Amino acid sequence: ETIEGMSDGGTLHPLQRIFIxxxxxxxxxxxxxxxxxxxxxxxxxxxxxxxxxxxxLAGNLCRCTGYDxxxxxxxxxxxxIRGA
Numbered sequence: 448e449t450i451e452g453m454s455d456g457g458t459l460h461p462l463q464r465i466f467i468x469x470x471x472x473x474x475x476x477x478x479x480x481x482x483x484x485x486x487x488x489x490x491x492x493x494x495x496x497x498x499x500x501x502x503x504l505a506g507n508l509c510r511c512t513g514y515d516x517x518x519x520x521x522x523x524x525x526x527x528i529r530g531a
Contacts, residue, residue: 448483448486449479449483450478450479450482450483453482453483453486460482460486461524461527461528462482462485462486462489462520462521462524463482465520465523465524465527466478466482466517466520469516469519469520469523470516471516471517471519471520472517473509473511473512474511477507477508477509477510477511480506480507481504481507481509481517484503484504484506484507485500485503485504485521485524487503488500488503488504488521489521489524489525489528493525493528493529494525494529495521495522495525497518497522500518500521500522501514501518504517504518504521
């Protein structure tokens with residue numbers, strides 16, 4: 448799957464929308480990989496711990512920012528998807 452396949456037509460995936468809403472991205476070079484990895488995580492675990500999120504995203508390096516907003520955005524998307 449690619450970043451383009453995450454949305455449903457004109458509707459963004461919750462991860463995509465929340466990343467935008469919470470400014471959990473910078474230049475955009477790493478963002479597609481982070482989003483695809485986060486989606487894969489949420490397909491197997493809708494309530495991941497911070498450690499699990501960091502492990503799943505470890506292959507995607509972002510040189511522009513810290514990861515706090517990214518981790519929080521994944522947590523918020525997970526909560527929304529599971530209906531919490």
